[in-house]
Amino acid sequence: MNFLIQDAMAQAAGGAQQGGLMGFLPLIILFIAFYFFLIRPQMKRQREHQKLVQGLQKGDEVVTSGGMLGRVSELNEALLKIEVAKGVEVKIQRAAVSTVLPKGTLKEI
Numbered sequence: 298m299n300f301l302i303q304d305a306m307a308q309a310a311g312g313a314q315q316g317g318l319m320g321f322l323p324l325i326i327l328f329i330a331f332y333f334f335l336i337r338p339q340m341k342r343q344r345e346h347q348k349l350v351q352g353l354q355k356g357d358e359v360v361t362s363g364g365m366l367g368r369v370s371e372l373n374e375a376l377l378k379i380e381v382a383k384g385v386e387v388k389i390q391r392a393a394v395s396t397v398l399p400k401g402t403l404k405e406i
Contacts, residue, residue: 356369357369358399358400361389363393366403367381367387368403371386376388376389382405
């Protein structure tokens with residue numbers, strides 16, 4: 298019954314293996330691509346958001362990360378109060394502010 302199964306033959310050793318830097322070249326290129334397409338833009342966005350949060354002032358109209366719109370009524374080091382309706386204030390973290398709206402956007406408050 299040996300005619301159904303063929304014998305496996307070892308293949309002769311091929312050429313020399315790539316050494317040193319040439320073996321790591323694809324990994325280096327991949328890391329550089331990740332840096333320029335993912336890490337660097339994310340760091341830029343993070344810096345811009347930090348500037349936005351540091352520049353908040355009383356009376357600014359903001360949108361929170363949860364989608365609430367309101368006017369800043371009180372500032373603190375880590376927290377701020379936004380007025381979402383007349384007489385209704387909500388205390389949130391500064392980092393929860395995602396956008397500062399142009400003045401006059403919220404007319405109802």
